[in-house]
Amino acid sequence: MDSIFFSITLISVIASVSGSLSVFRRASFLVATVAHSALAGVALSLLLSSYGLELDYFVFATLFAILFSAISTLFSKFYNIDTGISISFALSMALAVIFLSISRNVSTKIWAFLFGELYLITEKDIFYLVMTTVIVLLLFGFFYEKILFFLFDPEGAEASGINVKLLDTILVLIIALSVVTVIRSVGAVLAYAIFVAPSAVGKTFARNFKQSILYSSTITFFCLLAGFLISFSIPVSASAISAFIASILYLFAMIRKS
Amino acid sequence: MAIKAKNLSFSYRKKKVLENLNFEIKDGEFIAILGPNGAGKTTLLKCILGLLKVEGEILVFGKDPSTCKKILEMISYVPQKSTLSTDLPITVIDVLRMNSKELNEEIIEDFELCDKMKTLFRELSGGFQQRVLIARALMKNPKMILLDEPFNGVDVLSQEKITKILEKVNATVLAVVHNINPIIHAVDRVMLLNRELIAFGKPNDVFTKENLFKAYKAEIPVVICEEGIIHPLYGDQHG
Numbered sequence: 001m002d003s004i005f006f007s008i009t010l011i012s013v014i015a016s017v018s019g020s021l022s023v024f025r026r027a028s029f030l031v032a033t034v035a036h037s038a039l040a041g042v043a044l045s046l047l048l049s050s051y052g053l054e055l056d057y058f059v060f061a062t063l064f065a066i067l068f069s070a071i072s073t074l075f076s077k078f079y080n081i082d083t084g085i086s087i088s089f090a091l092s093m094a095l096a097v098i099f100l101s102i103s104r105n106v107s108t109k110i111w112a113f114l115f116g117e118l119y120l121i122t123e124k125d126i127f128y129l130v131m132t133t134v135i136v137l138l139l140f141g142f143f144y145e146k147i148l149f150f151l152f153d154p155e156g157a158e159a160s161g162i163n164v165k166l167l168d169t170i171l172v173l174i175i176a177l178s179v180v181t182v183i184r185s186v187g188a189v190l191a192y193a194i195f196v197a198p199s200a201v202g203k204t205f206a207r208n209f210k211q212s213i214l215y216s217s218t219i220t221f222f223c224l225l226a227g228f229l230i231s232f233s234i235p236v237s238a239s240a241i242s243a244f245i246a247s248i249l250y251l252f253a254m255i256r257k258s
Numbered sequence: 259m260a261i262k263a264k265n266l267s268f269s270y271r272k273k274k275v276l277e278n279l280n281f282e283i284k285d286g287e288f289i290a291i292l293g294p295n296g297a298g299k300t301t302l303l304k305c306i307l308g309l310l311k312v313e314g315e316i317l318v319f320g321k322d323p324s325t326c327k328k329i330l331e332m333i334s335y336v337p338q339k340s341t342l343s344t345d346l347p348i349t350v351i352d353v354l355r356m357n358s359k360e361l362n363e364e365i366i367e368d369f370e371l372c373d374k375m376k377t378l379f380r381e382l383s384g385g386f387q388q389r390v391l392i393a394r395a396l397m398k399n400p401k402m403i404l405l406d407e408p409f410n411g412v413d414v415l416s417q418e419k420i421t422k423i424l425e426k427v428n429a430t431v432l433a434v435v436h437n438i439n440p441i442i443h444a445v446d447r448v449m450l451l452n453r454e455l456i457a458f459g460k461p462n463d464v465f466t467k468e469n470l471f472k473a474y475k476a477e478i479p480v481v482i483c484e485e486g487i488i489h490p491l492y493g494d495q496h497g
Contacts, residue, residue: 148346151343151346153337155335156335159309159404160330160334161327161331206347208347208349212347
């Protein structure tokens with residue numbers, strides 16, 4: 001039980017920082033793309049393992065997440081960011097389905113990555129969570145002022161000498177690593193709700209950027225904990241309940257705001 | 259010399275955005291840049307900042323801005339407000355500190371921002387948002403300020419306030435504007451642009467019917483004010 005609370009705390013930190021970055025970067029859909037491209041990576045690792053080649057899912061998921069983040073950025077240049085991310089999303093899902101179609105006996109394993117299960121978290125997953133939390137917080141803390149400038153005023157930041165391409169790459173890496181680490185617990189399909197909805201609520205009521213992340217983190221923690229506890233009473237996935245609560249909270253927050 | 263451009267051109271996807279510009283701007287001059295949408299005004303500012311790969315030559319304070327990034331420490335850029343993420347929860351004081359950790363109290367007083375330091379940027383009126391952006395630009399004591407449409411969505415009172423402060427600033431000022439009238443008495447020269455340089459000089463020499471027609475492809479009416487300065491009318495509609 002302690003490890004679950006510990007994991008929920010770390011997920012709340014990671015998801016709130018990365019979710020806020022994606023929301024303020026006006027690319028919240030990137031979270032969904034990264035989650036599904038990570039799923040394609042997981043599908044490839046399952047495909048290989050079904051043929052006897054056992055490899056760590058995390059490595060494949062991370063590589064695919066980074067690759068498809070780059071593809072999203074590349075596609076965005078052709079038309080616009082929404083179209084670029086959407087096509088990248090479709091491509092990653094297509095690959096995931098292809099890998100799964102030619103794999104053998106992996107349906108139950110992929111289910112855990114699609115919808116996530118908090119109580120299936122292993123020690124290795126917790127290690128990845130700790131490692132990602134440290135990396136995300138270090139990068140975010142180190143580049144905080146530049147990130148704030150870039151998110152508020154990308155042109156002004158570039159004109160003041162900040163290497164915005166490098167900074168944007170760091171942001172995408174933070175988002176990609178966070179999503180990959182979290183999908184084991186909350187699932188690729190539901191990661192979007194856990195990352196984006198609390199961040200959107202936090203943004204609406206906060207008086208500064210740090211406060212926005214703090215609010216988002218608290219909401220995420222509450223949603224995940226509630227989902228986990230409720231799942232003991234009713235036989236429904238904890239991450240589904242968490243995502244449901246997060247979405248409803250967002251709805252209430254927007255009604256209250258308006 | 260603040261800026262020297264020689265045969266300056268810039269193309270985007272094989273389309274010429276700026277073509278063969280030749281001009282010089284002295285230290286401390288206040289220049290207004292006018293032209294219709296798509297004339298290359300913002301592109302010119304980005305060329306000055308060294309953010310674009312240009313053909314020909316542009317020197318800023320005697321150096322090529324695309325290779326000498328140190329130049330950016332001397333320049334402040336005020337972008338169009340539409341490029342900002344105004345929904346970011348960020349206070350006025352956070353915005354002012356983006357260019358310089360040390361805040362200049364005199365600038366804060368000049369822009370009447372003392373009681374707004376903890377206000378969220380998104381909660382300010384358009385006029386005060388623009389004041390904050392220009393105050394931020396001045397915080398690092400720049401030698402050159404580039405402003406992209408500083409009067410968009412700004413009321414007359416704030417326009418006047420901003421113009422008075424820009425007049426006093428000890429720096430070269432280049433302001434892209436659609437409507438010259440708020441700053442026409444303050445500027446030294448006007449650059450009329452439509453991909454190529456249509457005219458560059460004193461307002462009365464630039465705002466001839468021929469030049470305006472050449473730039474906007476339309477008849478722009480002009481009036482002459484008491485001081486004898488020619489004011490083009492409806493510049494904002496045509497721009």
